Amino acid sequence: MSSELPDQPDDSTAAPAANVERVRVEDEMEQSYIDYAMSVIAGRALPDVRDGLKPVHRRILYAMHSMGVTSGSSHRKSSSVVGETMGDYHPHGDQAIYDTLVNMAQTFTMREPLIDGQGNFGSMDGDPAAAMRYTEARMSPIAEELLEDIEKDTVDFQSNYDDRLEEPEVLPAAYPNLLVNGSTGIAVGMSTKIPPHNLGEVIDATIHLIDNPDCDVEDLIHLEESPGPIKGPDFPTGANIVGRNDIHKAYKTGRGRLTVRAEYEVDREEGRIVISELPYQENKARVVERIAENVNEGKIEGISDLRDESDRDGVRVVVDLKRGANADVVENQLLEHHLESTFGVINLALVDGQPRVLTLKETLAEYVDHRKEVVRRRSQFELDEAQDRAHILEGRLTAVKNADDVIEIVRDADTRDDAKSALRDEYDFSADQADHIVRIQIGSLTSEEVGEIETEYEEVQERIDRLEEILGDQQELLDVIKDELREISEDYGDERRTRIVEDDGEVTHEDLIPEQDCVVVITEDDYIKRMPVEKFEPQGRGGKGIIGADPKEGDRVNEVFRANSHDYLLCFTNQGKVYRLKTYQVPEMSRTARGNHIRNVIEGIDDGEEITAVVDTDAFTEDKCLTMVTRNGYVKRTCTTDFQNIRSTGIIAASLEDGDELVDVEVTDGEQDLAIATAQGMTIRFAETEARQMGRNARGVGAIKLQDDDRVVGLVATSGEDDRALLTVTENGYGKRTLLDEYRQQSRYGKGLIDIKTDGRNGPVTDVKAVEEADHLIIMSESGQIMRIRAADISTVGRNTKGVTIMELEGQDRVASVTVVPDLDDE
Incomplete structure (x- = not known):
């Protein structure tokens, strides 16, 4: 096969290129793309600031x-x-x-x-x-x-x-259409989204700017201290804009994000929510469909029926609530997912063919400049017409006053052109005047016609004077613009449709959760869940309880505590770290559910970490302390202010020596006594001031001398006038109440006093709590059995006794945790 190149065309016969320019391909592509982009920007996607x-x-x-x-x-x-x-x-x-x-x-x-x-x-x-x-x-x-x-x-x-x-x-554009009707468009590398406004407000703002060209944006918008003409966007579908700050930001910078909320009414007597206006550009059918989908999926609870009763007169979507449903919760769920949307303002328009982001004042100023040019050119056009008409009328009046001579000159001329020439020579008429005179009819030379011509001439002269005044005086021109704007406002203006409502705070996830007392359960393998307290009816002492958790094989319940769904909780772990958590962040599940792994709830918690104490931050004040006790008998107090800023990954609450664990935490005020209990039934009480305040990284000081194989299980804060009892519960389901006064105050780091006998029947102590007779107790076993009993059902006895049966356990099951709740029936 030949490797020669094919014959090249003869240069002598090829058409020569007019001009050949060598360019880099990337430069050509860049320039071509820029040309294309500008073509889209100016020719399709963006509005002109002048006519919108x-x-x-x-x-x-x-x-x-x-x-x-x-x-x-x-x-x-x-x-x-x-x-x-x-x-x-x-x-x-x-x-x-x-x-x-x-x-x-x-x-x-x-x-x-x-x-x-x-x-x-x-x-x-x-x-x-x-x-x-x-x-x-x-x-x-x-x-x-x-x-x-x-x-x-x-x-x-x-x-x-x-x-x-x-x-x-x-x-x-006799009115500022860009602001009145707004605009939406996507160009190459930029987009515009300008909300519509009320015609009357925009015109009032334009007139204000004409009268006060040095005014600020704040003078054009409605503020509490200066009620300017523009309150905010006015959407054709009505609805509400939440908050004024975002509106003001959009007007001052040309960019902003407005929260638009539907208009609705919560009818608690009828048990329904009626939606009458939707946010701008929302698809009504799709909104109704999404609500229905969320109800079917269980994401929105409390809705029994959903109907679209809209007609040509307006929107009407009816949401029927289930009997007993919390209307506020349903309302907030609808707001979070369906009845609020964000309108992103980008006030981008073409100014002299170039895209610019404009403030409210700049937008109106560009329109005023355009309108000044329009009125100036119109006035000049009308002036030229009026002057031409006055010139003709002047010639006509001269001809009428000399009618006999004019008729004779025209009659003696051989042609029309000769007549025109003769008239121009005789009376110094212009060509236009002569041409008009030659064409007039004889009937127009009557005295009545002469009077009409004189009247018209005077009117035309007045019109010329007025137009010259407008063109010669900038203020007169501006007055014309203002008068014409006012006429349009009177002819077409109407009331606002969109209301501006105060920002009552962003709808957060917390708003969607009803406030209720919960029981939070945590297992040794770090599964966590919450359940409403109301699910557990009080039982008599010695019952078996009901299923409160279903741990997987080999797992067991480790901790149970009570909290309100809206409480901020400090969760302390056995390794001395603390995490902050909202109760509602714990997934709510049924009694028989295992729960979610705690790593899905608390970020950064390590393997092997177990939550051993929970403190409600509602009890915090600057003068209080968090008092902590460890398994090995150490105690420390740290000011609550040291726990104000807790990272999502947690912080150190106490330094622990090898083999030690954080067991319990109480909020104290510096004037209380601490009662610390051990697994072998010993309890020591001493003034908390014996343990000085320390930083978070401190280990603490000795609180109690432990016997061999003993360990601390709990901490209670009390005072000299405390009439509560110390509740002690053992692993085998036995327990008792003993008045706190029976535990005399000792010095810190002593052996303590015998609280309860921990023989084979009772087993080791699981937990201690300070209780009143009106309190209820939630007791959970390691296998997940849970029961709620009244504290008053447990006998009050002295120290060094065995107690009574509190919970009947089966097999090798053990009591895992005890928590105290108020008597909800009395609340």
Whole structure:
């Protein structure tokens, strides 16, 4: 096979290139992309700050204007309007043009619709409009205000895409349409999202800016200290904007995020929530569908029925509540997931063909500059017309006053041109005057006609004087702009639809959780769950209880405690660390559920760490301490202020020596006694001041001298006037109450006194608590049996006794934990 290159064309016969330029391909791609981006930005996606319209909107309106499809005409088939627009001005797809036409006709999309549509133009449910051959359209009256005076050289024109016709570069825009109707668009590398506003408020702000050009943005918006004209966006669908700060930020910077909340009413007597307005651009049918899905999936509880009763008069979605359902919780769940949305404001528009993010003042200032140019050019156009008319009338008056001579000159001339020439020579007429005089009828030379000409001449002269005044005095021109704006406000202005409500705080997950007392269960293998206290009815002493947890094989319950679902808890572990947790963050599960692993609830907890004590931070004040006791008998006090900032991964609460563990924690006030109990039934009581305050990293000091194989199991804080009893519960389900007064105060680090006999029947002590007779106790066994009994059902006896049966256990089961709850029936 030949390796020679194919014959090259003869240079002498090839057409020579006019110009060859060598460029780097990346440079060419970069420039081409920039050109494309700017074409999209300026030619499709972004509105002009002056009239608030994108090219496609402007071309549709101008095409309808050219067709005479105004508010006073009959409706025209939408396909006809789309065809004219596409054929003459907008060489793009007919569907894209029709979609824009539909958008301008939708009352739920445009604050002031620019198209008066007849037929199906879609709905808030996301239903599409009928095909363009079925719908009809004409301009709305307020749309004509955007085109008013366009024939008076008020704006520049440019050639259309095929140079057959001319189209306006911008419309005169008698009102600030960009703010009134807003705009949404995505360009290359940027996007715009401008909310609609109330026409009257925007016009009032524009007039205020004209009168006070040096004003600040704060002067244009509604503040408590200065009630400016613009309260905030005004959506066509109404609803509520939550908070004013985000509105002010958007107006001052051109960017912001507004929280828009549905309008609804909670009818507690009827047990229902009625939604009457939805956030702007929300699909009503989809909102109802998502609510129904969440109800079926169990994500929203308390709803029995959901109905969409909306009609042409407005939105009405009825949410029926189950009997006994918490209306506040359902309301907050709906708010979090369905009835609130975020409107991201990006006030981006074209200024002199370049995209700019504008503040509220800058947006209005650009419009005022545009309107000044429009009124100036219109006034100049009208002045030229008036001067031309005055010139003709001057010639006509001269001719009338010399009618006999004029008639004779015309009659003696051989041709019309000769007559014109003779008249110009005789009376110094201009060519236009002579041409007009030659064409007038004899009947117009009557005395009555002369009076009408003189009257018209005076009126034209007054008009000329007024126009010259407007053009010669900037303030007069501005007054004209203000008067015209006021007329539009009077003709088209209406009341606000969107309300501004105070920010009552973001709806957090906590708002969706009803406040209730819970029992939190933790196993040795670190599974955790919570259950409402109400699920456990009080039983008599000595019962077996009911299933409160179902640990997996080899696991057993390690800790159970009571907390309110909205409490902040400090969870102390056996390794001396502390984590902060909201009770509702613990998953709520049934009595027979195992629970979730604690690593899914508390970030950073290590393998082998077990929660051994829980403290409610509601009891915290700066003058209090957290008093901690360890398995090996050490005690320490640390100020609560040292636990204000707890990382999500936890912090050190106490340093422990090898083999030691943190057992229990109490909140104390510096004036109490500490009662520390051991597994072998010993208890020591001493003043807490004997253990000085220490930092978090300290180990502590000796609290009690332990016998061989003994260990600390619990801590109780008491005082001299405390009439509570010390409840002691053993592993085998026995226990007793002994008044705290029977435990005399000793010095720290003594052997203590015998509290309970821990023989073969009782077994070691599991836990100690300070209780009142009205308290209830939640007792759980290692196998997951749980029972709730009254403290008063447990006998009060002295120290060094065996106690009574509290809970009947089976097999090798043992009592794992005891927690105290108030008598809920008395609350």
